[in-house]
Structures are given as structure tokens and as C-alpha cells.
Amino acid sequence: MTAAPLTIAVTGLNATDNPGPGVGVIRALRAHPDFQGRIVGLAYDSLDPGIYAHDLVDDVFLMPYPSQGLAAFSTRLAEVHGRVPFDVVIPTLDAEIPTFIDLEPQLRTLGIGSFLPSQELFDLRSKAHLAHLGEIANINTPATRVIADPNDLRQLEGKLEYPFWVKGAYYGATEVHDVHEAIAAYHQMVAKWGVPVIAQAGVDGDEIDVVAVGDGEGGMVGAVPMRKRLLTDKGKGWAGIAIRDPEIEELSRRYFAATKWRGPCEIEMMRSQSGELHLLEINPRFPAWCYLSAGAGMNLPWAVAQLAAGRDVAPMHEYEVGKMFVRISLDQIVSLSDFESIAATGELHRCTPGDAS
Amino acid sequence: MTIPQKLRDLAISETGFLFDPYTGSTFSANEPGLTVLEGLREGLGVADIATRLRESFDVPAAADVERDVGEFVHLLRRSGLVPEEFTA
Numbered sequence: 001m002t003a004a005p006l007t008i009a010v011t012g013l014n015a016t017d018n019p020g021p022g023v024g025v026i027r028a029l030r031a032h033p034d035f036q037g038r039i040v041g042l043a044y045d046s047l048d049p050g051i052y053a054h055d056l057v058d059d060v061f062l063m064p065y066p067s068q069g070l071a072a073f074s075t076r077l078a079e080v081h082g083r084v085p086f087d088v089v090i091p092t093l094d095a096e097i098p099t100f101i102d103l104e105p106q107l108r109t110l111g112i113g114s115f116l117p118s119q120e121l122f123d124l125r126s127k128a129h130l131a132h133l134g135e136i137a138n139i140n141t142p143a144t145r146v147i148a149d150p151n152d153l154r155q156l157e158g159k160l161e162y163p164f165w166v167k168g169a170y171y172g173a174t175e176v177h178d179v180h181e182a183i184a185a186y187h188q189m190v191a192k193w194g195v196p197v198i199a200q201a202g203v204d205g206d207e208i209d210v211v212a213v214g215d216g217e218g219g220m221v222g223a224v225p226m227r228k229r230l231l232t233d234k235g236k237g238w239a240g241i242a243i244r245d246p247e248i249e250e251l252s253r254r255y256f257a258a259t260k261w262r263g264p265c266e267i268e269m270m271r272s273q274s275g276e277l278h279l280l281e282i283n284p285r286f287p288a289w290c291y292l293s294a295g296a297g298m299n300l301p302w303a304v305a306q307l308a309a310g311r312d313v314a315p316m317h318e319y320e321v322g323k324m325f326v327r328i329s330l331d332q333i334v335s336l337s338d339f340e341s342i343a344a345t346g347e348l349h350r351c352t353p354g355d356a357s
Numbered sequence: 358m359t360i361p362q363k364l365r366d367l368a369i370s371e372t373g374f375l376f377d378p379y380t381g382s383t384f385s386a387n388e389p390g391l392t393v394l395e396g397l398r399e400g401l402g403v404a405d406i407a408t409r410l411r412e413s414f415d416v417p418a419a420a421d422v423e424r425d426v427g428e429f430v431h432l433l434r435r436s437g438l439v440p441e442e443f444t445a
Contacts, residue, residue, distance in 0.1 A: 206380060227382075243379060245380075320379065
């Protein structure tokens with residue numbers, strides 16, 4: 001028996017040169033052979049490129065930034081749901097995940113499912129708690145210090161060797177070679193992302209990123225590790241290849257077993273030149289390259305949509321090793337009426353609202 | 358000789374394109390290189406691989422084929438395709 005089609009809301013349509021994951025998630029959902037539903041895009045800016053991907057997104061609504069408060073966000077979500085009722089929502093941006101966690105009970109009463117970690121778990125995987133996370137999951141982590149005052153950086157002399165990384169609370173990482181660079185990077189991160197800022201020892205080696213989903217009970221629904229083959233000047237992966245390494249899989253399993261993480265995440269790790277794996281970071285959402293999971297035969301966004309809808313998903317093990325992604329940048333041609341619709345009314349529809357087929 | 362798991366798992370195409378599934382690294386090998394890799398995966402030692410190379414290719418009589426095989430194995434070690442302690 002075929003399950004009922006789902007209307008799925010997805011955020012993160014900012015497919016720029018530092019792309020949000022929304023477009024990758026939507027492409028994966030649409031690539032699944034059982035997909036018959038409708039995609040609602042939730043955007044924050046009228047020029048988010050994913051808004052204009054007409055073959056991907058059926059309806060788009062502009063949202064207030066989560067920083068404008070829970071009430072404004074929740075009111076707008078309820079409005080959107082009133083216009084185009086959606087069954088599940090997949091948030092994809094770090095800064096909005098706490099808002100969706102807060103709203104989970106309210107969304108449930110509206111009949112909207114999501115598959116997210118608790119706030120406690122969300123905090124545990126933050127960069128500031130990486131060392132603690134490493135301890136409870138028995139995973140190596142680079143030496144990390146939480147910096148709340150630029151003078152703290154002066155105290156690191158002799159404790160953290162240069163060069164090290166100064167990282168923002170949500171995004172951003174700058175390699176620094178002396179205390180002056182470190183303080184400058186601190187102020188840049190605070191201006192952009194607020195406190196705390198993290199100072200983290202560098203690990204030389206190969207970075208490996210894993211897109212994975214935890215079932216919330218300590219199990220791993222599935223995971224696809226990827227090695228970047230081409231980077232942008234911002235260090236973002238522009239090409240990558242699916243790999244398989246039992247040690248990476250084991251580390252990922254340990255993470256889920258120790259935390260009981262619920263939902264998608266990206267596990268960033270480094271294999272040092274001596275061969276040890278070090279956990280660098282856990283991103284609490286799908287990475288922008290998550291379409292590779294679908295391309296390699298393990299469609300993790302689809303799995304999350306099913307889980308968010310309360311459907312069972314069996315653990316997935318198989319994917320095609322060696323499958324690659326190579327990103328492309330292209331210009332979409334947009335009609336003025338589409339831009340007018342999103343800019344003037346905050347919404348854009350490519351089929352009649354309410355027509356869920 | 359124990360054949361390392363990484364060597365067993367190495368994807369080798371007929372064109373000499375090599376893919377290490379553990380790291381995502383890719384390499385190219387020429388025909389003699391492929392012959393050495395195939396020999397190693399069959400568990401052959403240096404002498405047997407050198408014999409196979411002499412039989413398969415037009416090798417000058419003075420060539421030190423055993424040494425060339427040793428250098429190729431060293432290259433595999435350096436590329437992480439066999440463990441550091443691996444010897445053929």
C-alpha cells in the first residue's frame with residue numbers, strides 16, 4: 001500500500017556560494033520514487049535563490065527571522081499552514097533549529113510533524129561543549145577553549161599552539177597565527193554570531209564529513225561519509241566523493257549511541273596524519289551537500305520526512321561508494337511577476353493552494 | 358603473504374584508474390603498475406611479480422625489475438594504499 005502524499009515544508013533556500021541546505025533537501029525528497037507530494041519553501045529573503053527554482057518548490061512563503069521572536073515566527077508559521085496545510089517541516093539552518101524545537105508541541109497540535117533533537121541535546125553538540133561530547137561518546141576532540149572575552153585569548157599562550165582556529169557560535173572559522181589575528185577574528189565572530197567564540201587546536205590531516213540521521217533512541221538510521229575533493233575560497237565543499245571506512249561508521253554510531261541524537265546532522269571529523277579520527281564539530285541539520293546521500297542510494301532527507309510524519313524507517317546500510325557530487329553555479333531566469341509576488345505579498349504559488357497532488 | 362584489506366578493497370578499473378574507498382583518493386596506474394597491483398592482490402611476492410612483468414612486457418635484460426616492484430610498493434605505502442609495515 002502506498003503511503004499518503006506528504007506536503008513538506010523546508011527552510012534554507014539560500015542556495016548561494018555558501019549554500020543553505022534547503023535546495024539539497026528538496027532535490028533529495030523529489031528524487032525519491034515514492035514522492036508524490038508538495039513542497040513548501042520557507043524563505044527569509046526575497047532573493048533566496050531556491051524561491052525561484054520552479055521545478056523544485058510549489059509554494060514559497062517569506063518568514064520573519066527567528067531573531068524577531070518566537071511569537072512572530074509561530075504566528076507566521078500558523079498563517080502559512082492556514083494557506084497551504086503541510087504535514088511535516090524540515091528546518092535546515094542552525095540558527096532556527098532552537099525555534100523549531102520550542103515550537104514542536106505547538107506544531108504537533110496543528111498536525112505538523114518534525115524530527116528534531118531536544119534543546120538539551122542541541123546544546124550538548126554546540127562547539128562550546130565539544131570536549132564534553134567527546135568524553136561521553138569516547139571520541140577524540142581537538143583541544144578547545146570557550147572564549148567570552150578577547151583577553152582570554154592572551155591567556156592561551158602556551159596552552160594552545162598557533163596556528164589554531166577561532167570559530168563562531170554557529171558558523172565561521174578563521175585560522176589565526178598570533179594573538180593579534182586571534183583577537184581580530186574574535187571580534188569578527190562576535191559581530192556576526194555573538195558569543196561565545198571557540199578557540200580550537202588545528203589538526204593536520206584529511207577532513208571527512210558525514211551526513212547522518214539519528215533515531216532518537218541511540219540508533220543510526222543511516223550515514224554517508226564524504227571526502228571533499230574541491231573547496232571554495234570559503235572552505236566549502238564544491239565537489240566531494242562518498243567513501244566507506246569502518247572506523248568512520250563506528251565513530252558515527254558511537255556518537256548516536258552516546259547522545260541519542262534525534263534527526264539529521266553533519267558530523268565533521270579530521271583524520272590526522274597518524275591516522276586517528278578527531279571529532280571537529282556536529283552541525284545540527286542536514287549539510288548543503290545532502291543530495292549526495294540520495295544520489296548514492298541512501299536518501300536521508302526522505303527518511304527524515306517519513307520519520308517526521310510518524311512513519312517507520314528501517315536502518316539503512318547500503319550506498320554507492322565513489323558516487324560524487326560536483327556543484328554548479330548557474331543563473332536562473334525569473335519573471336518579474338514572481339519577484340513581485342514574493343516581495344509584495346510574501347508568498348509565491350506555482351499551483352493552487354490546497355491542491356496537494 | 359597477508360593481503361591488506363585496503364588493497365583488497367581498492368577499486369581498480371581496466372583503464373588504470375584507482376579509487377581508495379576509505380579516503381576518496383584517486384590515482385592512475387600504467388599497465389606495469391596494474392600488473393604489480395594484480396600480483397599483490399593475488400598474494401604474489403616480489404620475485405613472482407617481477408617474473409610476470411618480464412613475461413608481459415618488453416623488459417631490457419639489464420633492468421632491475423625486483424627493485425622497481427619494491428619502489429612501486431613504497432609508493433603504495435606513501436599513498437596510504439597499503440599499511441606502513443606491508444612488504445611484498
